[in-house]
Every structure is written in C-alpha cells, then in structure tokens.
Amino acid sequence: MALQKITSWAERIFSPDKVVLRRFNMFQSLLREDRKCLKLITKLEEIHHRPIPTDWSRIAMLVQALSTATHRLIDCLVAMRPGTYDPLTHSHSRISADLTGLLPEPEIITSPPYALPLDKAWEHPQMLGGKALALSRIRKETRIPVQPGFVITTNAFHAFLEENNLQQVIARGLRGLNLQRPDRLRKISDSLQRAVMAGKVPDIVQTRILAAIQDVAGTDQSTVWAVRSSASAEDGEVSFAGQYATVLDVRQEDICEAYKTVLASKYAPRALTYRLHYGLDDNQTPMAVLVLPMIAPRASGVMYTMDPLDMCKGSCLVITAVPGLGTRLVDGSAVPDIFLISRNDPKHFLAKQPAPEEGSSGTGSQNAQRNTLCLDDAAATTLAEWGLELEALTGAPQDVEWAQDQMANLTILQSRPIHMPEDGTDPEALFHDQPQDTPAPSNHVAVLLEVGTPASVGISTGPVHHITGEGDISEIPSGSILVTPNIPPSLVHVVHNVKAVLAEHGSKASHFASVAREFGLPLVVGLGSLATTLAQGQTVTVDAYRGVVYDGEVRELLEWQEKQKSRPTFPFQRKMKPLMELISPLTLTDPASSSFAPESCRTYHDLVRFVHEKGTQEMFSLVEAKGRGLRSSKSLEADIPMVMQVLDLGGGLRESAQSVKTVRPEDFLSAPMQAVWSGLSDRDITWSKGLVHVDWERFDQVSGGIFSLKSSLLASYALVAANYAHLLLRFGYHFAVLDAMSGSRPEENHIQFRFKGGGGSPEKKIWRLAMIGRVLSRFNFRVEINEDMLEAKCMRLGHEATQLRLRVTGYLLGCTPLLDMVLESEDHALAMAEEMAKKWQNEGNKNE
Incomplete structure (x- = not known):
C-alpha cells in the first residue's frame, strides 16, 4: 500500500497528464461496472418482489455475476486513487462470504451404491428421497406391512447424468426458465425430457438394478413392477404430490425405460413450476426411484391421520377408498367412499359416506349412492390404528396411501407428512391464479x-x-x-x-x-x-x-391491491429474502455523513452507491488548483477574454485539432463542453475586451508582473471527452469547478459545480452566491452554501435536460465574474436570479 501511495504521488508530480487520463479511463470503466451492478440488482429485485419464480441456479448465477461486477467496480475506484479505498475490498469479502453461506452447492456423488433393498435403505437416507426412506423406516421400526422392494439411489441418477454429459445441458436449460412465459417453459421442458429419455443407463447401474430385482422376485420373471419417484425433498417439507411420474405394470425387461421415464418427469412443466415456487435448486432434488412389486388391489385409497380441512376440529382421521387401483382417486377421476374415524377410538366411526353410483350426477340423493362400501369396518379400523402408529413414529400427521389385495390383506404404499400451514392457507393454492396485471377499471374512469x-x-x-x-x-x-x-x-x-x-x-x-x-x-x-x-x-x-x-x-384498483397484500408470500420469496437483505437495502444515503464510509457498507447496493459517489468526487477534484503539468494540453483561442488550456481525453475535439497546439470553440465535440460554452458565449453576456480572466490571486502571489498572463499557472483548464467535461475556471479572484457527464444514459449523467472566492466584500460575495444558488435551484440542482463557497449537484437527468442545465451554468459563469463588486443588496441579487431563471426556463420550453 505504501509503495502504491508513493508511486501515485510521483505520477501526480511528474506526469499529471497521464494521471488525469488514467483516472478518466478508470472512471469510464467504473460507470460501466456501476451500470452492470445496478442492472443485476434490479433483476434480482424484480424476481423477488413481483415475484418471478426462477430456477435457483439462475439466482446463484446472477448473485455471482453481481459479486464479480461489484469487485471490478471497487477495483476501478481503488485504481483512481491508490491506497485510499482499500477497506472496500474487506467489506465486499464479508458480504460475499455471507451470501455464499446462503447459496451452498450440494455434493454430487456418482459412486455406488446404485440400488438398495428397502430393508437396508434406511442406512443411507441421503440417497433415498422421502418416499423410499419412509417405507424403509416402516419396515425396520414397525410391524405394519410394506412390500419388499428396492431403491435406485440418487447416486445412480448423478451417474446417469454424468454418463450422458447432461449436467451442462440441464443447467443451461434451467437458467432460461421463466414462469411468466409458459411457451418457453414447455419448450425447455420438452427439450430436457427428450435429452433424458435419449440417455443410456450406465451398465454398472443396470447390473445393480437386475441384481436387486432378483433379490426381491428370485427367478420369477413374471413379476410386474411399480416404478415410482422418490426425489430428495419429495414427501418431506414439501410434498411434490403428483408432480413426478409413476409407471405401473412394468415388466422386468422394461425397468430401465420406466426408470428413465421417472427421471425425465423431474423436468416436466408441472414439476419445474412446483420446484421453482419453492425456491429449490435442481441439485437439491436429485431423483431416487422406488421399485415395488405390483399389487392387483380390490380396494385402495388415501388416509389422513388429521383432517386437512379440520372439519372435525382435530378429532378424526379421514379414510378415502375406491375399488381397484388408487390412481383413479389421486388423479381426481373417481369419487371415493369416505370414513371419518375417531382419533381417540379407531373402532368408533363418526361418519361413513358411500360414493355416488357411476354415472350419477352426484347430487347427494339416496338413490344415487351405492348400497355398500368398498372397505369393511375392520379394515378401516386397522388402517386407522396403523395411521396413529405412523403419526407417533414420525411425529407429524400423515398422508398415507394404502392398498388391499384380492385376499383382503392390507399394505402401506406411502406415508408422508400432511402440510397444514399455521395460517390455514393451502400452499398449493399459491401456485395458481396468480394475476400478472391489474384489472382494467370501469369505463367511467379517466x-x-x-x-x-x-x-x-x-x-x-x-x-x-x-x-x-x-x-x-x-x-x-x-x-x-x-x-x-x-x-x-x-x-x-x-x-x-x-x-x-x-x-x-x-x-x-x-x-x-x-x-x-x-x-x-x-x-x-x-x-x-x-x-x-x-x-x-x-x-x-x-x-x-x-x-x-x-x-x-379508483376503488376497484385499491381493493385489488389489498387482496394482493393479504396473500401469503411464496416459499420462493421467503427463500429469497435473506439473500436480498445482503444485496438490496441502501443504508448509505448521506454522502456528507461520517457513516458514509467503506466500513459501513452492509450490502452490495451500499458498495455500489459508495463507489459511484466517491468516483464522481474523484473526477470533481481531477485537476489540482495549481494546474501543474498537463503537458499535452492545447491553448484555446476564443472571442471570450479567457486563458484556457484544453486536454482531450478522447473524442472531445475534432480530429483536425489533434495535430495543432491551438484550438477554437468550434473544435469541441464534447457534448457537455459545447453546452457550457454555449452558455458562456450567450448573446446577452457582455465581456470586457480589456480584461483577461486568469487567476489574479495566484498572479499577485508569485509573479510580481514578471511572466505572461497566458502562463499555464494562471490559466483555466478544460478536460474534454465525447460525453464528459471537467473545467477548472479562473475568473480574477474567484474560481469555479465543473464536472459533467451528458450522454444517452440518464443514470450516468451528472453535473457537479463549485464556485468560490471573489474580490468584493464578504457581504457582496454572499449575495452573489445567493443569486447563483437561486438560479440553480430553479433547475433541480441541490445547492449548499458555506461561507464564500457554493456547491451544487444535479444527477441522473436525460441528455437534453442535462444540456440545458449546463448552458444555464455556463451563462451564470459568464454573467457573474464582477458581480460581487456591483451588487447593491441581496434583494437586487435575487431579482437578477429570477430574471435569469425566467430566461432559461423559456429557452427550455422552446426546446421542448
């Protein structure tokens, strides 16, 4: 750091023109990185607040891009003034470390085991998914019947992706997901599912699957199988109910194709939508697959150990039953028999309701009901007893799938937690009917x-x-x-x-x-x-x-808004919140405060704000008051009696002016310099031809009349580029500094202005500052006056608006050099200010 400071000091003394050019180039880079940072912050905020559920890999990518852009932004500021802003790097590292902790990368394991028997699977819970783990625990810890079967592990899933080089294909597709564009969702989904189905199950995985089949069925190749999803996160804190595929009646030789069908369903539109709403990364939901022998049931259904609608005030279990396969029940195509059973006494039935006859309207008339239930009381009581046992085992109310074979034997096919939010809101309801636009109000609204x-x-x-x-x-x-x-x-x-x-x-x-x-x-x-x-x-x-x-x-819109506010937040939003707390809040708001410091930056937004403010300040102090060096500058010849040196930072002067030592105002290509000069040379300004405007105070101190008034030590300076100008203007005993950017990007445009000194009495100098301040305030400048110095700032206006304000500033500079000598009173000064403001407001109206 010490070496950086010494080198920087030496450059400022011996090569100031190089320092100026490098700092300007760094400032241009700073503005580009600032723009990138703000766009990335905006994108993340829109995703969070609207919300726009997005694949978590895209969130991680955007956060990483923001971290990189912010680091580059800081590097630009550090390079502008080496050794001054190093603490910013520490703040950035601290924020980035906290964000990394919220974006962990799951471990991806592609090594065996690839297939595990249900009896032993519970020993490897991280490889199973919720469905298989629950059945394995039931077989181990209870006497409740569960069929023998096996699990194809998440390790096998990762091995499949690696074998077929699908990781990057999937990552690229998922980053492009946008739930607000259903057509794009379907296109990406179709592409990913096709890629999975075209893949080959690795030979070693096929071998382990075949061995697991033989362990369960022996040499009987007539057994048919149910191949079911058991993804990580499925049937856990979130259900993923019905989102993934189940393939039934699968012959042994078709197991691998059915396995790929289940894997591909991970990328079905409904599964992607569900996962995105919950803010889960694709790597957080690797797919395990449960394989069980098929049952030919005479009845099957679902049991809730706690009524999810709470119609019984927590006092009953609910069993639903249909004849045959339960798929007709879970897909909503069949109306079930319903049993309400007391939780205190499973032999006590609170209610029984047969399903309507097939083909009836289901109006509830007795003639439309079946006369018999598809499940007898003893079987229903047994299921209720098992349900309470499963609830005790897991510590939570359970949603249990069951089946009864042709011999009346009951078995459990699945057991998972019931999701009952404390506020009574069904989380699944959040994923539907999300309005993207406000309703159009009545025609009478103007x-x-x-x-x-x-x-x-x-x-x-x-x-x-x-x-x-x-x-x-x-x-x-x-x-x-x-x-x-x-x-x-x-x-x-x-x-x-x-x-x-x-x-x-x-x-x-x-x-x-x-x-x-x-x-x-x-x-x-x-x-x-x-x-x-x-x-x-x-x-x-x-x-x-x-x-x-x-x-x-408009009451219709206000009522619509209240409904939106009352809706529970998405799980996706809840997961985004801690991330955004490290990205979005802006706590550094007052550049004049002592807390406006690198150590006070708590978010990326703070870092961006601090760097932009300090970068602009660094440009504002670009040329020292003594104006030493700047050996590459050119003399300006103009009708205005002013000694000025001009340094082109790139694109500020015509090409024909590059090879000469003297330039004219018509050589300016710099947009802000053209505007300032337009104000300085306005027809209403009268310049005294016998008075040359230089630094008279400096002249008094050092010259004794020995050297020329055109010396660079006394001159004004203009540093110009296509959309940039920095001026140090010396008018007798006062000086002005103007730093301006004026281009097509309003977020980069700025005017910073400082006016100080004068040869008149202290009172008259204050009157002049009051006049200048009044005019600038009329044009949206933020003005501060301290003793004999005025500072004004105007930021983020469009190009034309910025150009107008630069012309006003130039005009003020041309009108005020000797005013501190002739002003009669503060009222006189303010009256002049009103006339000037009116003149330029009229000019602005003409331009518009």
Missing part, C-alpha cells in the same frame, strides 16, 4: 397518463405534489403522490411519507428505484414533460403495475 415505465409495482392514491429538485424534499407533504423531475438517492428520506412517486426521468436500475422496491413504494419513471400536466393537489390513482395514472380515487 386515464390521465399511460406512458410511464413501472420501476416499483403497487397501487396508491393521493393528492399530487410537484417538486423541482432536491432542494424541495423537506417540504413534501405526507400522503402525497410525488411528481419529480428525477429520482436522486436522497429521496430515500421520503419513502415512508409519500404514497407513490412519478418521475419525468429516471430508470428502474437507479439507486432510488431499488429503495422503492425494497419498501414497496409504487414508482413510475419516464413520464417526461407530461408529468407536469398533473395539477398540484389533484387526487389521482397510480397503477405502477401498468405505469398508468387515473383521475380520482
């Missing part, structure tokens, strides 16, 4: 604006309140719909006070848009000058889902 871009969704109503810039933030009334020219980060101070924000300019990838999403504040950007058509105090309703503003209070 649309005032419909050109905006939603940046933070929501609906709100209230009276309109306009502000012209950051200086008005403290006067915003509570409960208003804020209309603002732009959305600087300082608006964070009003997120709890306003109902919604409508912005003429801005981007959903801006710092404040991120804050708005974090706090659920509706925000619409890009309204342009149309935002000014909303009357002050007018009641409006903002639909920030669509980017529309309606006249008056």
Whole structure:
C-alpha cells in the first residue's frame, strides 16, 4: 500500500497528464461496472418482489455475476486513487462470504451404491428421497406391512447424468426458465425430457438394478413392477404430490425405460413450476426411484391421520377408498367412499359416506349412492390404528396411501407428512391464479397518463405534489403522490411519507428505484414533460403495475391491491429474502455523513452507491488548483477574454485539432463542453475586451508582473471527452469547478459545480452566491452554501435536460465574474436570479 501511495504521488508530480487520463479511463470503466451492478440488482429485485419464480441456479448465477461486477467496480475506484479505498475490498469479502453461506452447492456423488433393498435403505437416507426412506423406516421400526422392494439411489441418477454429459445441458436449460412465459417453459421442458429419455443407463447401474430385482422376485420373471419417484425433498417439507411420474405394470425387461421415464418427469412443466415456487435448486432434488412389486388391489385409497380441512376440529382421521387401483382417486377421476374415524377410538366411526353410483350426477340423493362400501369396518379400523402408529413414529400427521389385495390383506404404499400451514392457507393454492396485471377499471374512469415505465409495482392514491429538485424534499407533504423531475438517492428520506412517486426521468436500475422496491413504494419513471400536466393537489390513482395514472380515487384498483397484500408470500420469496437483505437495502444515503464510509457498507447496493459517489468526487477534484503539468494540453483561442488550456481525453475535439497546439470553440465535440460554452458565449453576456480572466490571486502571489498572463499557472483548464467535461475556471479572484457527464444514459449523467472566492466584500460575495444558488435551484440542482463557497449537484437527468442545465451554468459563469463588486443588496441579487431563471426556463420550453 505504501509503495502504491508513493508511486501515485510521483505520477501526480511528474506526469499529471497521464494521471488525469488514467483516472478518466478508470472512471469510464467504473460507470460501466456501476451500470452492470445496478442492472443485476434490479433483476434480482424484480424476481423477488413481483415475484418471478426462477430456477435457483439462475439466482446463484446472477448473485455471482453481481459479486464479480461489484469487485471490478471497487477495483476501478481503488485504481483512481491508490491506497485510499482499500477497506472496500474487506467489506465486499464479508458480504460475499455471507451470501455464499446462503447459496451452498450440494455434493454430487456418482459412486455406488446404485440400488438398495428397502430393508437396508434406511442406512443411507441421503440417497433415498422421502418416499423410499419412509417405507424403509416402516419396515425396520414397525410391524405394519410394506412390500419388499428396492431403491435406485440418487447416486445412480448423478451417474446417469454424468454418463450422458447432461449436467451442462440441464443447467443451461434451467437458467432460461421463466414462469411468466409458459411457451418457453414447455419448450425447455420438452427439450430436457427428450435429452433424458435419449440417455443410456450406465451398465454398472443396470447390473445393480437386475441384481436387486432378483433379490426381491428370485427367478420369477413374471413379476410386474411399480416404478415410482422418490426425489430428495419429495414427501418431506414439501410434498411434490403428483408432480413426478409413476409407471405401473412394468415388466422386468422394461425397468430401465420406466426408470428413465421417472427421471425425465423431474423436468416436466408441472414439476419445474412446483420446484421453482419453492425456491429449490435442481441439485437439491436429485431423483431416487422406488421399485415395488405390483399389487392387483380390490380396494385402495388415501388416509389422513388429521383432517386437512379440520372439519372435525382435530378429532378424526379421514379414510378415502375406491375399488381397484388408487390412481383413479389421486388423479381426481373417481369419487371415493369416505370414513371419518375417531382419533381417540379407531373402532368408533363418526361418519361413513358411500360414493355416488357411476354415472350419477352426484347430487347427494339416496338413490344415487351405492348400497355398500368398498372397505369393511375392520379394515378401516386397522388402517386407522396403523395411521396413529405412523403419526407417533414420525411425529407429524400423515398422508398415507394404502392398498388391499384380492385376499383382503392390507399394505402401506406411502406415508408422508400432511402440510397444514399455521395460517390455514393451502400452499398449493399459491401456485395458481396468480394475476400478472391489474384489472382494467370501469369505463367511467379517466386515464390521465399511460406512458410511464413501472420501476416499483403497487397501487396508491393521493393528492399530487410537484417538486423541482432536491432542494424541495423537506417540504413534501405526507400522503402525497410525488411528481419529480428525477429520482436522486436522497429521496430515500421520503419513502415512508409519500404514497407513490412519478418521475419525468429516471430508470428502474437507479439507486432510488431499488429503495422503492425494497419498501414497496409504487414508482413510475419516464413520464417526461407530461408529468407536469398533473395539477398540484389533484387526487389521482397510480397503477405502477401498468405505469398508468387515473383521475380520482379508483376503488376497484385499491381493493385489488389489498387482496394482493393479504396473500401469503411464496416459499420462493421467503427463500429469497435473506439473500436480498445482503444485496438490496441502501443504508448509505448521506454522502456528507461520517457513516458514509467503506466500513459501513452492509450490502452490495451500499458498495455500489459508495463507489459511484466517491468516483464522481474523484473526477470533481481531477485537476489540482495549481494546474501543474498537463503537458499535452492545447491553448484555446476564443472571442471570450479567457486563458484556457484544453486536454482531450478522447473524442472531445475534432480530429483536425489533434495535430495543432491551438484550438477554437468550434473544435469541441464534447457534448457537455459545447453546452457550457454555449452558455458562456450567450448573446446577452457582455465581456470586457480589456480584461483577461486568469487567476489574479495566484498572479499577485508569485509573479510580481514578471511572466505572461497566458502562463499555464494562471490559466483555466478544460478536460474534454465525447460525453464528459471537467473545467477548472479562473475568473480574477474567484474560481469555479465543473464536472459533467451528458450522454444517452440518464443514470450516468451528472453535473457537479463549485464556485468560490471573489474580490468584493464578504457581504457582496454572499449575495452573489445567493443569486447563483437561486438560479440553480430553479433547475433541480441541490445547492449548499458555506461561507464564500457554493456547491451544487444535479444527477441522473436525460441528455437534453442535462444540456440545458449546463448552458444555464455556463451563462451564470459568464454573467457573474464582477458581480460581487456591483451588487447593491441581496434583494437586487435575487431579482437578477429570477430574471435569469425566467430566461432559461423559456429557452427550455422552446426546446421542448
């Protein structure tokens, strides 16, 4: 670090032009990385808040990309001022480590065992999935009958993927999933399922499957099999009920094809949708497969040891039964017989209800009911007793599949937890009927604006309140719909006070848009000058889902919004929350605060905000007050009596000016420099031809009249690039610094301005600053005046709006050099300010 500081100091002394060029290049890189970071943060916030359930591998990829971009962003700032910002790297490492802990990579094992008998499978729970593990435990720990069978392990699944080089194929497909585009979901699903079905089961896995079949069935090759999914996470904290395939009546020679069918069902549209809603990574749900001998049942069904609808207030078990295979029950194609049995006494039946006759309307008339039940009381009581035993074994209410063979023998096919949320909401219901757009209100509702871009969704109503810039933030009334020219980060101070924000300019990838999403504040950007058509105090309703503003209070939309707020959050959102707490919140809001420091950065957003602010400040102090060096600069010849040196940082001057020592204003290609010069040379400014504007204070100190007024030690400087300009302007006994970016990206555009000193009395210098401050405030600058120095800032406006403000600033610089000598009073100064503001507001209206 010490060597970096010494090298940096030496360069500033002996090669300042190289330092300036390198710092500018680093600043350009900083802005590119800043843009990447904000886009990535925006993407993650949209995924979280809307929500847009996405494959977890895409979340991990976006987080990693954000970590890398943020690290590069920090490197740019460190390179701009070596040795000053090193603590940022430590903050980044700390945040990244916390995020890594929330994005663990599951271990992938492709080695044996590949097939395990149910009697021994419980010894390897991590390879089984919930369904197979439950049956293995029942066989080991109870006398409840479960058929002998075997499990093809998750290790076999990973070996299958490796054998067929499917890992990257699947990863690429899953990263492109988007549940808001069903057509794309189906396309990706079809592609992945075809890839799995085209794969070959590894020879060693086939050998182990054949051996397991022989262990169960011996030499009897007539046995047919049920091949069922048993994925990790299935039948555990989440059910995946009915999401994966079951293949019945499988002959021995078809086992491997049925096995691939079950594996492929992992990528069926319904299974992908379900998994994404729960925020599970594909690697968290590897597929094990349960293989059992088929039963030809005379009855089968499902038992709930606790009524999931709680109609009995927790006092009964529910058994449903259908004749034959239970598939007709679980797929909803058959209506079952129903038994309600007391949990306290399984021999006590609270109710029995036969199913309607086949073909009846099911209206409930006695004539439509079957006369007999497909399950007798003794069998129902036995199932109830087993259910209570399974509940005691697992410690949770159970959803049990059962079957009764032709000899009336009962067996358990599956036992899994019943999912009964504490708030009574069925989590499966969350996955359906999710509205993507707000309803269209009645025809009588007037649309005032419909050109905006939603940046933070929501609906709100209230009276309109306009502000012209950051200086008005403290006067915003509570409960208003804020209309603002732009959305600087300082608006964070009003997120709890306003109902919604409508912005003429801005981007959903801006710092404040991120804050708005974090706090659920509706925000619409890009309204342009149309935002000014909303009357002050007018009641409006903002639909920030669509980017529309309606006249008056629209109750239909507000009621719709309340329904959305009352809906439980997705499991996906709950899993995203701890991640976003390390990414999205913006806690660094005041650059003037002592807490605005690298050590205070708690999130990636904090890091991005800090680096952008400090990077801009570094550019603002680009040229030292003495202006030493800059040997590559050129002299400016102009009608304005000003001594100025110009350094082209790239694209700031015409090509024809590159090979000469002197340039003219018409050689400027720099957009911000053209705007400033337009203001300086405005026809309403009268320049004294006999007075050369240089640094008179410096001249008094060092020259004694010995050297030329055109010396670089006294000159003003302009550093220019295509969309950038940095000016150090010396006017007699005062100076001004202007740093500006003006291009097609509003989020990068900025103007920073400092004005200090003067030759007049302290009182008159203050009047001049008041005049300058009043004009700049009229054009959305945030202005601070301390003693004889004014600092002003204007950020994130569109190109034309930024150009106008640069012309205003140039005009002020041209009008004010000697005003501190002639101003008569503060009122005189402010009256002049109003005239100047009116002139340029009219100019702005003409341009629009």
